[in-house]
Amino acid sequence: MNRRTSLAAVIALTAGLALAGCSSDGKPELKVSGGFMPQPVGDMAAGFLTVHNSGGGADKLTTVTSDISDDITIHESKNQTMQEVKAFDVPADGELDLERGGNHIMFMKLKQQPKQGEKVTVELRFEESDPIRVELPVKEPTYNPKKH
Template sequence: MRRSLLAPAVLAGALALAGCSGTDSDSGSGSGAGSGAGKADLSVGSPYMPEPVSADMAAGFLTITNKGAAGDELTSVTSDLGQVTMHSTAGGAMAEKSSFAIPAHGRLEFRSGGNHLMFEKLKHRPKQGQTVTVKLTFTESGPLTVEMPVKSATYNPSTGH
């Protein structure tokens, strides 16, 4: 008799647990799961600014890498140095952009001859060896602050000079 009572109790416990996990997975597969599991994971590499040749304008370059399962969007760049705008270059034509997409498991490159940051109305002219601080703002991720070293005006990252 003891065995016959134990089996229904075990079965009832298993069904109760199955019911709980079913409820959890149902609620987890809704909007809550996407926000936790599918996030961007952003990092910044290779930042630099060539020493400006003019007193009021400079360019900036960096790479944003996204190791996350969701994309994000760079919406603004700010600096105490002056006004910063984002530009794309295609077929030799430069155009100001209000944002740039950063795909999941992808990267966004700002490099010479391509997408770049444009610093205008400089408060001072940074010199080689100094650093410029920029703040990157994204649609989904928190802001990132980047220290951008000032390199020689002719610096080429592929050669390191």
């Protein structure tokens, strides 16, 4: 009889842990890596980074803010033209790549000219997740990291 009680307790505990795991599966879990800003050569700049989502729920990048500019937008590049978008999808168990020649952050009417070696702080805001503050190192104007 003791053995049955122990087995029932193990089954109940396992089921409880499985249910607890399922409840968090629908939430995005975001991290940012690979961020940088090429040193601007005029009054605008671009920002690039990757948002990784290890969670089971999707999210959307909706806005970006920074002290460096009051006019920051997100752009997609299609057919060699760029256009502003309202949001970028961050898929569940996937990533959003903002990279040269593709989707990116645009900083217009810069308040200051960041120089190579400095860092620019930005705040990424999402539809579901809490904001994420990221420091973008300022790289040489032609910097273009290679993807592995």
